[in-house]
Amino acid sequence: MNRQALIDLIKQKKEFRDLDNSFVEKMLDARLKGKKVEDLKPRDAEKMEKETRAYLREVYGAFLTPKFFQREKFLQKLKSLNDKEGHEKILGLHLSTRERLPYYEEIYQKIFEVTGEPSSILDLGCGLNPFSFPFMNLKDIRYYAVELVKTDAEFIQRYFDKFKINGKAINMDLTQAENLPSADVCFMFKVIDTFEAIQWDVTAELMAKIKAKWIIASFASKSLGGRKAINPEKRKWFEKLIAGRNYSVFEVENEVFYIIKGA
Ligand SMILES: C[S@@+](CC[C@H](N)C(=O)[O-])C[C@H]1O[C@@H](n2cnc3c(N)ncnc32)[C@H](O)[C@@H]1O
Structure with a gap:
């Protein structure tokens, strides 16, 4: 089997279909550790296929609900920015936003209490979070939404365009971020553990690029x-990373937020 054939095989699963070949290749390389696909025995190639898929599931696939693939239908049904129920249905298609549903208003209130009302937002590894826009109670906002998968970024752009939100969805692998737009606030909601799983120690590098x-x-x-509690000790490395900056912390049921003053 050659390299491309193995990548194609990995991508045969529905949830990985839209991932860029280059990203799948990067994840595969991390498992191959210098070995050539052509030299692998069939049993070892199968092992690589399984391990790479498990890895891709951890950083991408695990958050998608089965109805995520019908998201277009939900967007078509969305009539206005006041339709909070319709927005909640779309937010419910991704597990990350789904579990935040009861807390969205509280979360944004707490954030903007500290930061003041922003006029621009940069949402990194946004998933479906831009659909929480009506819960922010903001107007005249410039919204940059950055996502790994092109089709996901295009979906968000269709939402921005449909409701004339001044938004730009950007397709980018943030472990190789370049030219990030500057903004008043930058959201990194539940992405840091994901980025670290892709490339250890990438957060410091990425945070240095955020304006x-x-x-x-x-x-x-x-x-x-x-629903098992995650040991807060696991975040100590991050608290060390931001130790020199001013920051405050608040929690909702399943999530802890750090509001950090920009460098
Ligand atoms: C746990 S989800 C969080 C989604 C969203 N921030 C939220 O909290 O609702 C992680 C997100 O990071 C995205 N992601 C993973 N790796 C990425 C990368 N290398 N570059 C950009 N986005 C990435 C995934 O596609 C997914 O949407």
Whole structure:
């Protein structure tokens, strides 16, 4: 089997279909550790396929609900920005936003109390979070939404365009971020553990590239689905990373938020 054939095989699963070949290749390389696909025995190639898929599930696939693939239908049904129920249905298609549903208004109130009302937002690894826009109670906002998968970014752009939100969805692998737009606030909601799983120590590098007055980083405080508490000690490395900056912390049921003054 050659390299491209193995990548194609990995991408045969529906949830990985839209991932860029280059990203799948990067994840595969991390498992191959210098070995050539052509030299692998069939059993080892199968092992690589399984391990790479498990890895891709951890950083991308695990958050998608089965109805995520019908998201276009939900967007078509959305009639206005006042339709909070319709927005909640779309937010419910991704597990990350789904578990935040009861807390959205409270979360944004707490964030903007500290940062003031922003006029621009940079949302990194946004998932479906831009659909929480009506819960922010903001007007005249410039919204930059950055996502790994092109089709996901295009979906968000269609939402921005449909409701004339001054938004730009950007397709980018943030472990190789370049030319990030500057903004008043930058959201890094539940993405840091994901980025670190892709490339250890990438957060410091990424944060140095962010041009924002405030960074709001969040971490899951309970495991996905399992509802098992995640040991706060696991975030100590991040608290060390931001130790030199001014920051405050608040929590909602499944998530802890750090509001960090920009450098
Ligand atoms: C746990 S979800 C969080 C989504 C959203 N921030 C939220 O909290 O609702 C992680 C998100 O990061 C995105 N992601 C993973 N790796 C990425 C990368 N290398 N570059 C950009 N986005 C990435 C995934 O596609 C997914 O949407």
